[in-house]
Amino acid sequence: MTAMLIVVAAIVAGLAVALVMGRGRGGRGEEIVELSARLKQLAETYTLAQGQIGERLQAQERALSESLDKRLGMVADRLTEGLSKSSKETQATMGELGKRLAVIDAAQKNIAELSTQMVGLQDILSNKQARGAFGEVQLRNLVEDALPPSAYEFQATIGNNKRVDCLIRLPNPPGPISIDAKFPLESYNLLRAATDDAGRTVASRAFTAAMQVHLKDIHEKYIVPGETADCALLFLPSEAIYYEIQSNFPNVVEESRRRRVFIVSPDTLWFMLNTVRAVLRDVRMREQAHVIQKEVGTLLEDVKRLDQRVAKLQVHFAQTGDDVRDIRISTDKIIKRGDKIESVELEDDAAATAALPPQAAPAKSLL
Numbered sequence: 001m002t003a004m005l006i007v008v009a010a011i012v013a014g015l016a017v018a019l020v021m022g023r024g025r026g027g028r029g030e031e032i033v034e035l036s037a038r039l040k041q042l043a044e045t046y047t048l049a050q051g052q053i054g055e056r057l058q059a060q061e062r063a064l065s066e067s068l069d070k071r072l073g074m075v076a077d078r079l080t081e082g083l084s085k086s087s088k089e090t091q092a093t094m095g096e097l098g099k100r101l102a103v104i105d106a107a108q109k110n111i112a113e114l115s116t117q118m119v120g121l122q123d124i125l126s127n128k129q130a131r132g133a134f135g136e137v138q139l140r141n142l143v144e145d146a147l148p149p150s151a152y153e154f155q156a157t158i159g160n161n162k163r164v165d166c167l168i169r170l171p172n173p174p175g176p177i178s179i180d181a182k183f184p185l186e187s188y189n190l191l192r193a194a195t196d197d198a199g200r201t202v203a204s205r206a207f208t209a210a211m212q213v214h215l216k217d218i219h220e221k222y223i224v225p226g227e228t229a230d231c232a233l234l235f236l237p238s239e240a241i242y243y244e245i246q247s248n249f250p251n252v253v254e255e256s257r258r259r260r261v262f263i264v265s266p267d268t269l270w271f272m273l274n275t276v277r278a279v280l281r282d283v284r285m286r287e288q289a290h291v292i293q294k295e296v297g298t299l300l301e302d303v304k305r306l307d308q309r310v311a312k313l314q315v316h317f318a319q320t321g322d323d324v325r326d327i328r329i330s331t332d333k334i335i336k337r338g339d340k341i342e343s344v345e346l347e348d349d350a351a352a353t354a355a356l357p358p359q360a361a362p363a364k365s366l367l
Helices: 002-025 029-126 128-146 185-193 197-222 239-248 250-259 266-355
Strands: 152-158 162-168 177-181 232-235 261-264
Touching (some): 128 152, 128 162, 128 177, 128 266, 162 197, 185 197, 197 232, 197 261, 232 266, 250 261, 261 266
Parallel strands (some): 232 261
Antiparallel strands (some): 162 177
């Protein structure tokens, strides 16, 4: 439409120029008339084209408006659906987040409680007497869970009035075994805190010396010849210290074997106590076996006595059977004699009847 306006403007300008020139020259009036006619025709054509273009533009505008409305409706529907779905997902996510926050909150409370307990445990372990009590309590729990009450004694007095933490009462051999709890935490902490070879060497020597002192004390105090077994146990209530000794202190392990004071941890002591329980069960079974053998012997005597009485009863039954047979023989004889007697009486009656005179004969029955 803009191009047509430009063309019409150019034609009008040309006509105007031609008109001016025609007026100046005076000889081209006819051309001007012709140009005016063409211009009029062009204006009509332009008006018609403008109307058609306007109708097309209106139709296109309506179609574009309808398409835009339709697409806007679709976009609005999708947007509404997406917002609804997003809202549901957000609500679900917030719910899950709330649950996880609750779990995290509970975990934080547990961590706070554990922190408090760890502080309390550190306070306990920092005191030597409290640390010893902690080892004794752990030893007590393990022994009470694994053995019957008759198989152990806590704070038992042995030797020259020396008290041992626990005495496992085993039959001879090997005899009662002493268990004493030790916790060399200071020297172990020095060993862990060492940052160089020199510090570790010093800490290792201190740890070895502390363990050797414990091994010597247990050997001298709690292994009593004739009263206890020829070995004892040193209970370490820490798996970490036990594995440190087994891994990096072979001299301490060798010293424990030489003094026959064997080092045990909670796990190894639990295994040993279960073995002791099996041994005690076998001992009780052997003790019960003697009782069972005695009862079986008494039962055999009762069976033999019963057999003798049954034999006597069988003899009585045999004699009774003979007596019954004799009685049957006697009764058979009596029956036979009775039959003979009855037959004799009948024969006698028939003979007597024949001897009577005819008039004295009995009258026949009318029946």
